[in-house]
Amino acid sequence: MIEIKNLHVKIAETETKILNGLDLTVNAGEVAAIMGPNGSGKSTLSYVMAGKKDYEVTEGDILFNGESILEMKVDERAAAGLFLAFQYPVEIPGVPTMNFLKAAMNAQRKTRGDAEYTTPEFIKRVKEAAGNLGISMDMLKRSLNTGFSGGEKKRAEILQMSLLEPKFCVMDETDSGLDIDALKVVADGVNNLRSPDRGFLIITHYQRLLEHIVPDTVHVLYDGRIIQSGGKELALQLEEHGYADVIANAA
Amino acid sequence: MNAPIKLTEAEQALLLLGSDGEASGILRERGLPTRRVEAWHYTDLRNLLKSIPTGSQLDTGDVDRLLSSYQRLTHATRLPFVDGKYIADAADETPNGVLVAGENAPNLTPAADDDAIGLIGAITGAKGVSIAIKDGVKLDKPLGLAQVIASSSFCSTAHTINVGKGAHVSFIERHLSGDGITGQGNAITSLSVGEGAEVLWAIVQQHGNQCTHLGQLNVDLAADARLTILILNCGGKLVRQEVHVKSNGENSDLEILGVNLVGDKTHVDVTTSLLHNVPNTNAEETFRNVITGSGHGVFQGQIRVAQPAQKTDAQMACNTLLLSDEAEFSAKPELEIFADDVICAHGATVTDIDDEHLFYMRARGIGETDARALLIKAFVDEIFDDLEDETFKGALVGLIDDWLDRNG
Numbered sequence: 001m002i003e004i005k006n007l008h009v010k011i012a013e014t015e016t017k018i019l020n021g022l023d024l025t026v027n028a029g030e031v032a033a034i035m036g037p038n039g040s041g042k043s044t045l046s047y048v049m050a051g052k053k054d055y056e057v058t059e060g061d062i063l064f065n066g067e068s069i070l071e072m073k074v075d076e077r078a079a080a081g082l083f084l085a086f087q088y089p090v091e092i093p094g095v096p097t098m099n100f101l102k103a104a105m106n107a108q109r110k111t112r113g114d115a116e117y118t119t120p121e122f123i124k125r126v127k128e129a130a131g132n133l134g135i136s137m138d139m140l141k142r143s144l145n146t147g148f149s150g151g152e153k154k155r156a157e158i159l160q161m162s163l164l165e166p167k168f169c170v171m172d173e174t175d176s177g178l179d180i181d182a183l184k185v186v187a188d189g190v191n192n193l194r195s196p197d198r199g200f201l202i203i204t205h206y207q208r209l210l211e212h213i214v215p216d217t218v219h220v221l222y223d224g225r226i227i228q229s230g231g232k233e234l235a236l237q238l239e240e241h242g243y244a245d246v247i248a249n250a251a
Numbered sequence: 252m253n254a255p256i257k258l259t260e261a262e263q264a265l266l267l268l269g270s271d272g273e274a275s276g277i278l279r280e281r282g283l284p285t286r287r288v289e290a291w292h293y294t295d296l297r298n299l300l301k302s303i304p305t306g307s308q309l310d311t312g313d314v315d316r317l318l319s320s321y322q323r324l325t326h327a328t329r330l331p332f333v334d335g336k337y338i339a340d341a342a343d344e345t346p347n348g349v350l351v352a353g354e355n356a357p358n359l360t361p362a363a364d365d366d367a368i369g370l371i372g373a374i375t376g377a378k379g380v381s382i383a384i385k386d387g388v389k390l391d392k393p394l395g396l397a398q399v400i401a402s403s404s405f406c407s408t409a410h411t412i413n414v415g416k417g418a419h420v421s422f423i424e425r426h427l428s429g430d431g432i433t434g435q436g437n438a439i440t441s442l443s444v445g446e447g448a449e450v451l452w453a454i455v456q457q458h459g460n461q462c463t464h465l466g467q468l469n470v471d472l473a474a475d476a477r478l479t480i481l482i483l484n485c486g487g488k489l490v491r492q493e494v495h496v497k498s499n500g501e502n503s504d505l506e507i508l509g510v511n512l513v514g515d516k517t518h519v520d521v522t523t524s525l526l527h528n529v530p531n532t533n534a535e536e537t538f539r540n541v542i543t544g545s546g547h548g549v550f551q552g553q554i555r556v557a558q559p560a561q562k563t564d565a566q567m568a569c570n571t572l573l574l575s576d577e578a579e580f581s582a583k584p585e586l587e588i589f590a591d592d593v594i595c596a597h598g599a600t601v602t603d604i605d606d607e608h609l610f611y612m613r614a615r616g617i618g619e620t621d622a623r624a625l626l627i628k629a630f631v632d633e634i635f636d637d638l639e640d641e642t643f644k645g646a647l648v649g650l651i652d653d654w655l656d657r658n659g
Binding site: 050052053055073075092095109160 | 612616619622626629
């Protein structure tokens with residue numbers, strides 16, 4: 001579903017290289033986890049996949065269902081079914097969450113050539129999805145993410161994910177800033193979306209999240225490359241011994 | 252005595268519109284203000300006001316049709332004006348406790364040397380209505396002063412409004428014209444808000460693309476009075492709206508909320524002065540401005556706190572979105588404080604649309620154009636969030652949407 005081939009990325013305005021020949025394949029139905037120490041390039045990978053303009057791909061390619069997405073605009077990638085759950089969801093004062101959700105859902109439907117949702121249809125869907133995540137309708141009347149707690153912001157990301165029904169989800173440190181209860185809610189939200197035709201890339205520092213969202217594969221990112229891949233047991237190994245061994249073995 | 256200046260075409264035309272009184276003498280001597288006059292530094296009226304339209308060619312038979320072509324903003328009691336003339340026949344019936352008199356010709360004198368709008372009003376013999384709201388009257392519908400410029404005319408109006416003690420009333424002062432009409436309005440209102448009264452005064456300026464609007468609202472605020480002034484500028488070619496408020500009674504509360512939408516090749520100036528004369532008064536003003544094309548927006552906000560006016564709390568904020576490289580905004584806060592126990596603050600920001608906001612919205616599939624429009628709308632709509640009259644709020648948001656569609 002996602003094939004990242006020999007990806008080299010630098011920060012657009014400087015010569016700082018972040019990714020140095022990253023290779024990664026994630027199949028439909030697969031939950032892949034990427035772990036790695038600070039500064040290894042985890043967030044950069046998520047932004048590059050989403051199409052943030054601050055980064056420049058100097059070599060390599062990202063294929064989504066066999067087609068390169070590098071020339072696609074940010075919103076085209078989203079409409080094609082790529083979803084990025086942000087590590088730090090952006091606060092946008094003045095845009096009520098409901099209006100935003102409706103704009104996003106209908107924009108994607110329009111791009112795909114589907115009819116826009118009517119207001120009752122839309123509200124029904126939101127109510128159902130919000131209820132599952134313990135999100136009140138009051139919260140959705142507030143400006144997008146504005147004044148939301150860390151847990152509320154992450155739940156709102158999962159809400160968007162479930163409403164937009166993407167094909168592939170990149171989750172950038174979704175566990176950061178969450179207490180254990182919020183973590184469970186978020187993990188349940190993700191687990192409910194797991195399906196044979198949907199892929200996930202879970203970016204995280206810690207094994208903790210992976211106890212709740214059990215991955216099929218685990219990859220270690222270091223210095224802009226995948227230096228080791230394995231099954232879910234690799235995450236436990238990292239938790240126990242830290243990254244030093246893996247890094248030493250790769251060197 | 253200075254040597255007489257050479258009058259511009261517009262100055263000569265203004266003199267022809269009026270009688271040869273004291274005000275005319277002042278204009279003859281000084282001319283209209285240029286950028287060398289501090290209060291007009293960013294709006295060089297002498298250069299910007301090229302000519303004065305000759306006069307109304309209004310056929311009074313058209314008035315009804317004309318008025319019906321403008322949609323009402325809310326369920327207001329409408330007092331219509333066409334080309335500066337009050338059309339009493341077309342006015343809605345006024346509710347009990349409200350007295351409207353059609354022939355109001357106040358004896359205008361400019362408030363200061365730099366009061367060009369007052370001077371023009373005085374020269375041209377501005378006329379309007381006087382409205383008196385009796386003590387304690389609470390109106391459930393706003394009073395709407397709908398001022399239409401229908402032909403290339405010079406419309407000099409002056410209204411005198413007195414709101415009695417404890418009255419609750421909303422006013423909508425609306426300025427309208429069609430695109431292509433090269434009319435000019437010089438609209439002066441004196442508003443006196445009585446003790447404990449609660450007033451909303453909304454100025455909705457939605458002129459066509461060739462109109463000039465010079466407006467001045469002069470307010471006298473009594474003790475315990477609450478006044479909200481709401482300003483939406485979404486039209487006109489050359490616009491200057493002044494608001495001058497004197498807080499003369501203790502525990503008065505003033506809020507000014509403004510949105511200025513400034514399109515290509517237009518100039519919109521909002522100038523406010525708040526004078527706190529007595530202790531314990533509050534004032535808060537917030538402006539959001541959006542400038543496109545080669546538009547030029549101006550905000551001048553003056554707060555003056557007299558020596559006895561201890562415990563004054565005055566806050567001023569002016570935030571601007573510049574949407575093109577040629578767009579320009581000039582902001583000038585002025586604080587003049589003679590009391591020592593006051594809270595006064597001002598802040599001005601000028602920004603472009605936040606890239607992080609845009610990226611987030613696009614990452615959810617919203618196209619760049621739509622995402623920008625949503626963000627611009629959010630930036631200005633927020634100002635009207637707390638308006639109680641939902642119909643009116645919806646109408647204002649509708650005017651903003653229309654403007655963004657045309658200028659976005």
